[in-house]
Amino acid sequence: xxxxxxxxxxxxxxLFRQLAAVTGLWLAFTAGTAGAQETExxxxxxxxxxxSSIEGAGGGGLAPWALITAYGAAGQxxxxxxxxxxxxxxxxxxxxxxxxxxxxxxxxxxxxxxFDTGATGARLGLGQGFTFRQDVLGAKLRVLxxxxxxxxxxxxxxxxxxxxxxxxxxGVIAAIGGRDHEGVDYxxxxxxxxxxxxxxxNGTVRATRANQGGLLGFGGDRNDxxxxxxxxxxxxxxxxxxxxxxxxxxxxxxxxxxxxxxxxDLFAAYALNKNLSITAAYADLGDxxxxxxxxxxxxxxxxxx
Amino acid sequence: MRTIFGLxxxxxxxxxxxxxxxxxxxxxxxxxxxxxxxxxxANAGAEPLAEGAVFEAFGGAEGVxxxxxxxxxxxxxxxxxxxxxxxxxxxxxRRTLKEQVCFILGGPCAYTGRDMASSHKDLGVTTxxxxxxxxxxQGAMDAAGVPFRAQNRxxxxxxxxxxxxxxx
Ligand code: HEM
Numbered sequence: 001x002x003x004x005x006x007x008x009x010x011x012x013x014x015l016f017r018q019l020a021a022v023t024g025l026w027l028a029f030t031a032g033t034a035g036a037q038e039t040e041x042x043x044x045x046x047x048x049x050x051x052s053s054i055e056g057a058g059g060g061g062l063a064p065w066a067l068i069t070a071y072g073a074a075g076q077x078x079x080x081x082x083x084x085x086x087x088x089x090x091x092x093x094x095x096x097x098x099x100x101x102x103x104x105x106x107x108x109x110x111x112x113x114x115f116d117t118g119a120t121g122a123r124l125g126l127g128q129g130f131t132f133r134q135d136v137l138g139a140k141l142r143v144l145x146x147x148x149x150x151x152x153x154x155x156x157x158x159x160x161x162x163x164x165x166x167x168x169x170x171g172v173i174a175a176i177g178g179r180d181h182e183g184v185d186y187x188x189x190x191x192x193x194x195x196x197x198x199x200x201x202n203g204t205v206r207a208t209r210a211n212q213g214g215l216l217g218f219g220g221d222r223n224d225x226x227x228x229x230x231x232x233x234x235x236x237x238x239x240x241x242x243x244x245x246x247x248x249x250x251x252x253x254x255x256x257x258x259x260x261x262x263x264x265d266l267f268a269a270y271a272l273n274k275n276l277s278i279t280a281a282y283a284d285l286g287d288x289x290x291x292x293x294x295x296x297x298x299x300x301x302x303x304x305x
Numbered sequence: 306m307r308t309i310f311g312l313x314x315x316x317x318x319x320x321x322x323x324x325x326x327x328x329x330x331x332x333x334x335x336x337x338x339x340x341x342x343x344x345x346x347a348n349a350g351a352e353p354l355a356e357g358a359v360f361e362a363f364g365g366a367e368g369v370x371x372x373x374x375x376x377x378x379x380x381x382x383x384x385x386x387x388x389x390x391x392x393x394x395x396x397x398x399r400r401t402l403k404e405q406v407c408f409i410l411g412g413p414c415a416y417t418g419r420d421m422a423s424s425h426k427d428l429g430v431t432t433x434x435x436x437x438x439x440x441x442x443q444g445a446m447d448a449a450g451v452p453f454r455a456q457n458r459x460x461x462x463x464x465x466x467x468x469x470x471x472x473x
Contacts, residue, residue: 044436045436045439073431073433075433076433151460151464152351152465195458195461195464198454237453238453240443240453
């Protein structure tokens with residue numbers, strides 16, 4: 001059901017149709033739980049699971065954080081669905097998926113990403129509307145610390161994670177110099193919430209061979225080895241529902257045919273309640289497959305239960 | 306000989322304490338009796354804030370008192386928490402909580418309650434319940450108009466107490 005839904009969201013076409021699909025689902029869900037409005041459901045505090053990052057893990061928009069997604073506390077399971085769209089000058093990125101947070105300890109996630117080349121596809125010789133699709137399975141384990149409660153010490157919450165990625169275009173990837181259409185990223189993330197400054201900080205180190213996150217395959221003619229990349233996020237809590245911040249993600253540059261740039265965004269994540277949050281960002285994804293300055297609006301909706 | 310001395314000392318103590326009419330430092334009239342314990346500010350479980358601005362933002366001792374009353378009012382009717390608070394002496398809980406928060410915010414209060422570990426021993430409080438109480442506190446602080454950043458200064462002091470309060 002999950003992947004069917006994700007597929008429906010992704011093939012849904014317009015941004016609004018996709019958001020409407022998720023919102024409809026959310027409404028159907030809350031209709032069943034109406035009444036628990038005044039006192040929010042049990043579990044974790046608002047936004048302490050992060051939002052859905054582009055690869056499906058709980059985090060910011062671009063980077064996974066050490067926080068475990070959803071509102072399940074110790075002894076509980078939480079889950080959420082997400083739909084994300086980034087409108088870029090020459091491409092459209094879409095993602096939909098599901099994530100589970102178990103006992104605030106283990107996170108399992110699945111995301112299906114689509115990278116739609118639209119009219120650019122024809123100019124790249126791939127054909128109008130050519131779309132790369134990638135499945136990302138993620139697992140993340142909190143290994144030490146607690147970002148929320150450890151306010152009397154500097155120790156951050158630390159998690160280790162892996163993302164198994166499989167791209168559906170091995171032929172094109174080989175043609176542009178990529179070595180594989182499948183790959184695994186490994187990461188360590190450290191998150192600290194400095195409540196007395198209303199600040200959230202995250203640093204993630206990722207070992208990866210992925211080109212553009214895997215959308216253009218893994219390894220390349222220029223470099224085929226794993227490299228260590230850094231992803232940093234900083235956010236200010238303006239109130240208990242609203243986190244605004246910035247992220248920076250360094251990337252490898254493995255392919256000879258086109259330069260790959262680091263990613264950057266400015267984001268605002270808003271939790272309407274524990275069932276629904278929306279993230280809007282201005283994302284600068286740099287050059288992608290010879291098309292320069294891919295900057296645009298990133299919108300993500302997350303429905304939790 | 307020793308018993309006589311002990312009895313005399315005991316009688317003397319009772320005499321002096323009734324003469325001055327000082328209640329035990331751990332109890333107040335109108336509250337249920339409680340086993341004696343050592344009274345110290347250290348029982349509050351956190352160092353007080355140094356500057357007075359946050360205490361001001363809470364509306365001083367009066368503001369804290371209103372916020373704690375609201376917190377307790379919310380929590381005893383909260384379906385997530387009501388069972389736990391049913392047997393509680395709410396008169397004492399309100400008093401000690403007000404003292405504790407006033408003390409931690411750097412206000413002119415002494416904390417006379419028990420430490421967090423002994424107060425919550427055997428209650429079986431869960432993380433979800435801890436968070437539910439924090440949400441009620443946020444609700445009470447919102448209702449009192451305490452700015453978000455000042456709220457977080459208090460929450461930063463309370464959050465590490467989770468280790469002493471939560472048992473499961
Ligand atoms: C940081 C969070 C908390 C603080 C600062 C706090 C503070 C206090 C204080 C000052 C007392 C009275 C101590 C005394 O009588 O000497 C108390 C008692 C109590 N607390 Fe908490 N508490 C916290 C969390 C919780 C939570 C999450 C629950 C349950 C959901 C809870 C339930 C109780 C109960 C039932 C009592 C009365 C125990 C008895 O009658 O012996 N507390 N707490």
